[in-house]
């Protein structure tokens with residue numbers, strides 16, 4: 001069931017044309033693309049996770065070393081929210097876009113796996129995925145474990161298990177980061193969707209694209225503070241409405257079905 005088609009401002013319709021003729025589209029998403037799926041973002045004033053919790057208490061290796069059970073339970077709570085959530089039309093529009101352009105690279109800071117559930121075939125997860133769990137000592141992903149202690153223990157070595165996400169101060173997965181840098185350097189169209197663009201190294205990715213002349217479009221409900229540039233456009237609004245409208249503007253034959 002699709003809602004009323006969103007009318008795009010003229011400059012955004014022109015960006016739709018850019019999409020249609022693009023050689024290589026690269027996309028960076030943040031928590032805002034999952035907000036309409038009911039997953040809290042991080043920095044929104046009242047509802048953001050960092051408005052209610054201190055990242056240094058929950059999303060650092062030191063926090064896990066200090067109180068592993070609290071960190072484990074906080075991610076278990078976030079995992080339940082994610083498992084109850086469904087992809088929204090913004091996720092599905094990006095999955096359609098992947099099939100419509102000659103070359104497409106989707107990079108996400110999100111750990112919710114909703115792009116994959118929406119049908120995106122190749123997703124580079126810069127910050128991991130909280131639906132995966134790994135041994136805190138061996139680093140291997142542990143597909144299942146015996147419930148008991150909190151956090152559960154690794155069935156191989158007995159160490160505490162942890163979510164397979166990147167915490168502050170940890171290195172990002174090299175393959176995802178290198179793919180993101182290469183796509184930003186090579187693409188001719190770049191979309192930055194639903195991110196406050198504050199956390200490095202992800203925050204520099206859109207500017208690598210802009211610096212090599214790619215047409216950059218920022219889709220955000222409150223884009224204040226986003227660095228802009230001569231090839232950067234800003235489209236203010238919700239990803240779940242604007243992304244399907246952009247794809248429909250570029251490929252009218254596909255309609256706005258999401």
Ligand code: OAD
Nearest residue numbers: 030031032035041042043109194195196220221222238239
């Ligand atoms: P933030 O919460 O920092 O930013 C979310 C952005 O999405 C904000 O700019 C909102 O204005 C925007 N937004 C909210 N709802 C939207 C919607 N429906 N459509 C479009 N935009 C919307 O989340 P991120 O930028 O993803 O990393 O945060 C980046 C990283 O900081 C996360 O991956 C996480 C966090 O700490 C780690 O924890 C390592």
